[in-house]
Amino acid sequence: VADLILRYPPRAVRSRVHVAPGSLSQVGAFVLRASGARRVVVVTDRRVAGLYLARVRRSLRAAGVMVDAVVVPSGERAKSPARLAALWDAFAGFGLGRRDAVVALGGGVVGDLAGFAAATWLRGVPWIVVPTTLLAQVDSSVGGKTAVDLAAGKNLSGAFHQPAGVLVDPETLDTLPRWQRRAGLAEVVKMGMAIDASLFRWAETQAEGLARGQTDALAGAVTRSIRAKARVVLADEREETGARTALNYGHTLGHALEAARGYRGLLHGEAVALGMRVAASLSERLAGLSPESRARQDALLDRLGLPRRLPPVPIARVIEAMAHDKKRDARGVRWVLTPRIGHASVPRLIQHGLVTAACREVGARV
Ligand SMILES: NC(=O)c1ccc[n+]([C@@H]2O[C@H](COP(=O)([O-])OP(=O)(O)OC[C@H]3O[C@@H](n4cnc5c(N)ncnc54)[C@H](O)[C@@H]3O)[C@@H](O)[C@H]2O)c1
Numbered sequence: 001v002a003d004l005i006l007r008y009p010p011r012a013v014r015s016r017v018h019v020a021p022g023s024l025s026q027v028g029a030f031v032l033r034a035s036g037a038r039r040v041v042v043v044t045d046r047r048v049a050g051l052y053l054a055r056v057r058r059s060l061r062a063a064g065v066m067v068d069a070v071v072v073p074s075g076e077r078a079k080s081p082a083r084l085a086a087l088w089d090a091f092a093g094f095g096l097g098r099r100d101a102v103v104a105l106g107g108g109v110v111g112d113l114a115g116f117a118a119a120t121w122l123r124g125v126p127w128i129v130v131p132t133t134l135l136a137q138v139d140s141s142v143g144g145k146t147a148v149d150l151a152a153g154k155n156l157s158g159a160f161h162q163p164a165g166v167l168v169d170p171e172t173l174d175t176l177p178r179w180q181r182r183a184g185l186a187e188v189v190k191m192g193m194a195i196d197a198s199l200f201r202w203a204e205t206q207a208e209g210l211a212r213g214q215t216d217a218l219a220g221a222v223t224r225s226i227r228a229k230a231r232v233v234l235a236d237e238r239e240e241t242g243a244r245t246a247l248n249y250g251h252t253l254g255h256a257l258e259a260a261r262g263y264r265g266l267l268h269g270e271a272v273a274l275g276m277r278v279a280a281s282l283s284e285r286l287a288g289l290s291p292e293s294r295a296r297q298d299a300l301l302d303r304l305g306l307p308r309r310l311p312p313v314p315i316a317r318v319i320e321a322m323a324h325d326k327k328r329d330a331r332g333v334r335w336v337l338t339p340r341i342g343h344a345s346v347p348r349l350i351q352h353g354l355v356t357a358a359c360r361e362v363g364a365r366v
């Protein structure tokens, strides 16, 4: 169980964070405490609605909060401008006002979509996230990034909008398919490698429980990851000074792999795990990461059941996809490397030849 208040000075913005098994049944009281809203629109996806919407409604009503709900299809396709516009229309129909709030119940897709809708409705209304995937619990719910995808690329249109509250019930992970849970663990390893050595060491001691999906271990990973991410986000909320870019460790290649595979057949976390293996190889060669530290990262990924070898995608296609990443630089592709566990550096330009060699080491074919 953890309670945190994240403050974002100089603005009066703060996010209340509560992590506790079983807390889904207290969402009503939490919404009141975090936002004071007396009426909310819950945005969720079809799958999560079937599992948890009734409980969430009941808790909100019991706390005296009026509830409307919008259910979107499950999956990345819901993160579209058309769905965003449909949410605005629904908010208009419900008469959602400035003192009301949006509740995002679901994974990162629902969080990004509903958060962006809240950021833009009436130029910004409060929102509360109730993340139900491990990826959303350890990573996407904290930090205030919201977005939809465009044909030209993922997350191209979006806003920074800090949630008033983040309520995490790790028991919701019991219904998450095992491969989804495993993919979320990649982001935990990322937090450790990029920004928090003690989180990394802790994960090494808990690898079996994490791999099996034990609630205690997952709750610990969520709390530690949120604390670590919050520290970095508070230092660099809008990704201006560079501190926050450390969180992109493993993502340069990860995003490119996802794009090269047309976002099918490879989960985000799986792509990031492979991206970290390649990033560690480059870090060893170019940033002074010790071979022992690289081996510890790879061994932890192995124990968590994350993929070891790049899928059969031509390297040229992956490099091409990297060049389209929105974090590219005029001169080429930037990588976040780490000289030590927990201390990822600001990104630096890496020649394609070196990337190709590192990808070969992780099993890529030409
Ligand atoms: N805003 C950020 O900072 C940030 C960070 C990382 C990722 N993201 C975004 O997050 C998205 C991916 O999020 P995701 O991996 O959570 O995907 P998702 O939201 O699509 O959820 C994955 C699947 O799991 C189902 N599901 C959710 N909770 C469940 C539960 N408790 N039990 C059973 N099924 C459940 C969903 O219906 C969906 O089919 C991407 O769009 C990515 O861009 C955002």
Ligand SMILES: [Zn+2]
Residues within 6 Å of the ligand: 139, 187, 251, 268, 272
């Ligand atoms: Zn990620």
